[in-house]
Amino acid sequence: MNELNLNLLSFKSIKIDEKTEIYYRGIPFYDGQVIDFISKNSQFFLRDLCILTHESVLEFSEKIKGSFTFLIVKESSIIALSDIIRTFPLFYKINGSAIEISDSITNFKGCLIDENKLSAFITSGYSFGSSTIYKDVFGIQAAEIVFISKIDLVIKSSRYFKFIPEKNTKAVDKEVFVASFNAQMEKVIEAMIISTPQVNNWIVPLSGGHDSRQIVNFLYKKGIKNVICFSYGKPGNTQAKLSKQIAEALNYEWHFIEYSEQKWNKLHKNGVIDHYIDFAFQGVSTPHLQDFLAIYELKQLTIITKNDVIIPGHTLDMLSGGHFSTLDQNCANKVDSILRTAKRHSKLYENSLILKSHLYESLNEIYDEILLEPSQFQEYINWQERQAKFIVNSCRVYEFFDFEFRLPFWDIDLVKFFMKLNAEQRKERLFFKISEREGILIPELAAIPFEDEIIVKQTKQSFKNKIASRIPNYIKARMAKWLGKQYEAESLNQIYALKADTVEGLIGSINQFPKQTHPFLITVLPRPTHRADYHLLSGLYAVSRILNKTK
Structure with missing residues (x-):
């Protein structure tokens, strides 16, 4: 039997028997019930989790939802399972006759850089597939289940979910869409509340855009009053003005954190940013610093404290079609699709550079592994790479400062709801934007302009x-x-x-x-x-x- 080395600082564990132990993070729901790992319902879940096989994965996935990562260590095998957006990263390395698994890649010693993978990272900002910038070091992907044999180190993996919107679905009436979306969101918010009984305040990074406004919209509809909103940047910026206006309309507490180069430099000098960079990078993701300074100061000022839970607006714009356009629909073959995807998800814009890059090789390999239409590939990569490894990985900021977070828009039922929406209605999320003011937003919020509307108006008028x-x-x-x-x-x-x-x-x-x-x-x-x-x-x-x- 090969040696197993575990280093899981952020995971909890539960021993099933002498030969089986489960390590876990997150709040899963199973058969509609929140799993607390104590109740009778949790025992049924743990039983099903321990007997997972390649053949039973799809049936199991129909019952589970929420944010989670699991590692099941058995006598002769290891099983790792991630939620549909890789909320909690997990890495593994085959080192000779030993298997190493950790929630931080920095715990692996003697890692060698893979220059090809590093090149793809530098031009895009994230790794692709299960790879990292290191040789023989891999990460669990979104909606992936990985089986590792402790006997012969054979690794098998499969995906129980893929973000591939349905083709040729019928357009829906606006009234039907609005009613269905509202009903879905009501369930999502209810599940979020159930999963967070210890919450003190809900903390919302509130911008002048669409997604965070929907967060406070549905919190308000649910009657939730313990909400604190914040914005940041240069005093008087449009995002902050709209953010304050929205919070005041709902009578929610609001704070503004001014950004300055002196404040950022202070965090560089005291080593806080370097520490965070290493914490969030993990050889996979560009560290996201956008609200880092804001969270740092809000915690220092005790505006946000223990048991506060942060709800960012990730990532309604992508789900509702904001990253799907005519450029995707015009892809006629694999090469078209890969070139379009590379231009959307990298700093390479010339076909000649893309075609001879290691990024192209990575995308080509992924394309050949999945069954989809050329028009669907860019969104698939958007989900698997950009959303999972950059946007959702931005929540490492909250973990770094010891706060929990929730991602209500990545509820799997809500995701599937948007995947069934007609392609023309999803495209550039225009249908959703029209629908917002016709039954989704409460009147107080519908009356407030969005930042993109102000920008369009200013661009047209500005000499x-x-x-x-x-x-x-x-x-x-x-x-x-x-x-x-x-x-x-x-x-x-x-x-x-x-x-x-x-x-x-x-x-x-x-x-x-x-x-x-x-x-x-x-x-x-x-x-x-x-x-x-x-x-x-x-x-x-x-x-x-x-x-x-x-x-």
Whole structure:
């Protein structure tokens, strides 16, 4: 029997018998009942979990929902199971005759960088499939179940769910859609409340967009009053103004956290950001810092405290069709589909560069593994990679500061509801946006404009924008140097502004990165840090820290 090494700091465990132990995270529901791992219903669940096989996975998956990751360790085998969006990451490594499993990839010693996987990460911001940037180190994917034999180390995996919207479904009337969505959300919020009996306050990162507004909309409909909302960025920014207006309309407590380059630099200097970067990166994901400073200050000010639970709006826009467009519908074959997907999910925009990249190889391999239409591939990758490994992985911020979170929009029944929606009605989520003010939002919220509506209006009316659109980029670059630092509304381009003047100053020499990434990096390294994409900077900075440690 091969050796098993476990290092699961964030998991709880329950011993079934002398030969079986279950490690778990999250709050699952099984057969409609919340699992507390104590009640009689929980005993039925644990029994079914222990006897899982490839053949019984689909039947089991019809009964389970919620946010969870399970690891079942038996005498001769190991089973790992993730929810449909990989809420709680889990990694495994085959090291000679030993199996290593951990919730943090930093616990694996002697990992070697896979330059091909690293190249794909650098150009996209996340790994693809079960791979990480390391050789022989893998992660459990969204909706994946992995069987590992302790006898011969054979690994088998399957998916019990895939985000592939149904084809050729009939369009629905708006009234029917509104009534169905409201009914689904009522069940989702009720389940969330049941799963969180210890909650003190519900904390909502409230923007001027659609998704977080729906969160507070349905909390208010449910009669929930213990809600605290917050926004952040540059004082007076549009997002914050709308956020405050929404909270006041519902009589919810609201706070604003001002961002500044000095505040970010202080967190760099005291090592908090570096610690978080390592915690969230895990060789898979670009660390997400957008509300990091806000959560840090809200906790420091004791505005959010123990037993508060955070509810971000992830990711209604994707589910309702916001990432599905005519560009997807026009994909006629595999190559079209992979090129479209690469352009949507990477910094590579030229076909010639994509076709010879390791990103293309990764996407091609995934495409060949699944059965779908070319028009469906980009959304599939969006779900499996971007949503699971970047958007939902942003919740590592809340865990870092010891807060729980909930993701009501990733309820599997709600996801399947949108997967059945007609393609034309899902496209660019226009049907959902129209429906919001016709029975979904309460009147007080329907009367408040959305940020995207204000932006469209300002763009049409602004003479300044019309002139700016006609100025060549090279002149804009010279003007930027003359004008100095200009910060956007949420001030996220301040994150690395005082840590280094340029991208090269932040991440070091190009020579430490894989050669295949040099054509891309050459265009990035000279940029001032405050004029570079902050997500790109976080990914490159995380990689540079790893490369420096392995020298």
